[in-house]
Amino acid sequence: MTKPFYIIGFMGTGKSSLKQYLAKSNHVIDLDELFETLTGMDIPSYFDRYGETAFRLEESRLLRNARADYVVTGGGIVEREANVDWMRAKGVIIALDLAFETCWERIKDSDRPLVRNGKAAVHALYERRRPLYARADHVLDSSLSTEAIAHILEQLKEEEG
Ligand code: S3P
DSSP states (O other): OOOOEEEEEOTTSSHHHHHHHHTTTSOEEEHHHHHHHHHSSOHHHHHHHHOHHHHHHHHHHHHHHOOSSEEEOOGGGGGSHHHHHHHHHHSEEEEEEOOHHHHHHHHTTSOOGGGGGOHHHHHHHHHHHHHHHTTSSEEEETTSOHHHHHHHHHHHHHHHO
């Protein structure tokens, strides 16, 4: 197995679509999905019951055990600097970048817990996290097609893997 590529990016940047595409021919772990499988709870219910801090702790734990060609993370993985350090040390960090309004249109009707805080709060979160995503090894324009992004990743894998 090559060194993992960690896919990071704000909610709605297209991580899930990319995951589905990559999973056709690669071993891919989706941390949110794994979290829900292991806890037997969906993330909104987990937030309601145990809070965001508990979620971040578990999420960080899962990250440290994830071995795959691609590890697709939840948007908040960058909230802990140690997670970014870990990803950089173990593999290659790929950030998906997309304009806030496009992200918002995609996520506004979803049941993501942080979306309940409303557009202004989510926008503030987007702005606050932007420099954290920018610390990735590669920042990709997520307005490109999923196929185009996957193709870039394949090339990077050949160079870096
Ligand atoms: C979160 C993003 C979500 C999920 C959780 C928290 C965040 O994942 O991990 O709701 O803090 O940005 P997606 O980025 O896949 O929506």
